[in-house]
Amino acid sequence: MIDTLAALLDWLGVVVFATSGALVASRKQMDIVGFILLGTITGIGGGTIRDMLLGQLPVFWIVAPSYLIICAIVSCATFFLAHIPQSRHALLLRFDALGMALFAVTGAEKALVAGADPVVAVAMGVITATFGGVIRDVLGGERPAVLRHEVYATAALVGAAIFVLLSQMGVARETGLVCGFLIAATVRLGALQWNWSLPRYRPRPELLPKKRRP
């Protein structure tokens, strides 16, 4: 039951992230192979880095090639269906939020199962949640979402931390996964809806970099 839920969430995360990658491909007007490439890299990127860091090699999609096939199918479907939504960008951000929240908890969970320290598990949740998107944005030539002045990594951090905290307190894994996911997703979607943000670092004007001399 636990394994089924975790596996299901993992699959769902891969699908929504693959979609978000394919939607970036649609914004860049790429061809169908570009969709497959960017969708697949985004779908499996975060988990791939997680597995490489943990030393669980070969990485998950080499052991289970169906991940690749699903990513390719989802990316192809997006190629033909992305014209339906009114605004691809808004849709992309929502899909991205769900994928991020799912990977934050499943990434932390995989690290705990591998015997990692709680601090490492939280970091691994954040890495799994954000690095698929980071690779997507770097390859797509967009500014990484984690660097925009938005609550993004923060939501992943909060979700992963809640899940790890609940696990350490002995709460059932399913409960922890669902709680962590809901909180991460809520924080991110709320931030998108109401423009939440943390206070930024503010330099004094005379110290601003790249100041042009008059």
Next chain:
Amino acid sequence: MIDTLAALLDWLGVVVFATSGALVASRKQMDIVGFILLGTITGIGGGTIRDMLLGQLPVFWIVAPSYLIICAIVSCATFFLAHIPQSRHALLLRFDALGMALFAVTGAEKALVAGADPVVAVAMGVITATFGGVIRDVLGGERPAVLRHEVYATAALVGAAIFVLLSQMGVARETGLVCGFLIAATVRLGALQWNWSLPRYRPRPELLPKKRRP
């Protein structure tokens, strides 16, 4: 014989990719250490990611340091000789095409030897073929070739798929390697020569992202 051919192709791929990396360094007017760095990263980048994903660690150039030495020599030679060709950019694209085609088949072959699924082997061919160039382009500040509206990853995908298909059908490995290479190279060089391209995703104008309101 099989091993000799595969090893030879692998070396040739490293050399032509190192050259393509060093030619990007020449376009950016870097110093000789920049040539060595960008040439070497491009030459060994795709294979390094392949080995890390497959869990064949330490990666190939740690086991066989001569790869590093060859990349450094090729990069230095390019520093002194890159002024000869009339157009570095056109040359770069042709070298890149050969390296891509070579790595598409040798990457897929390494994955098959490691016991990977045919689907994974094709993916590994595409990764080995494209990621050296992706890293080169990201570091060099150019838009990754795989995202340009050109037949690039498509050629790698076709070549790797042909090779894996022939291997699965029991065709001799040398034949498969040569066929896959020739097809990938032909598709890419043909695309460069006659501007072949796959149909792109076309949004309706009113749905274009980044639309400025009047």
Next chain:
Amino acid sequence: MIDTLAALLDWLGVVVFATSGALVASRKQMDIVGFILLGTITGIGGGTIRDMLLGQLPVFWIVAPSYLIICAIVSCATFFLAHIPQSRHALLLRFDALGMALFAVTGAEKALVAGADPVVAVAMGVITATFGGVIRDVLGGERPAVLRHEVYATAALVGAAIFVLLSQMGVARETGLVCGFLIAATVRLGALQWNWSLPRYRPRPELLPKKRRP
């Protein structure tokens, strides 16, 4: 004694690189989670890639989570204290130079301990020294320092080579580490102070890329 010195240098390198990452976050006016993310990735990035290439998995900060905690603390401290220095950019470059020099020797040392070939050890020093900064610059949307027309990778290469050479000659490890560090740091800081540079590749004007036709 050897181990203590190497461990101390390693820690110091992580701290100064985390600071340099957090200072990029301050220039981009990110929030505190952005500081933690960019500071931590920069602090542990070079060593993480080194460990993945060598196959020493799980990577060092999974085994020793205190690295993550120190990076987070350093990044948070930078969030509150970065306004003190007059010029963040100049400070960033100096911190970066120290981190680079430290990682050049400790990276090469780790590779030697792992039994790598001297050539590989030098390469591993350069990789450990430069890749944290490369990831920082790519994620921060800046042009990688290794590609600017400055003596950067050159300093890492010289420092790592001196250390490996001294080690091969049988010189005590501490002496080698200190010599390599001082030379790498001196070369880089001198280059910053007096604008040292190696001769660049110079194309003939008629061969310049991206030439516009009149």
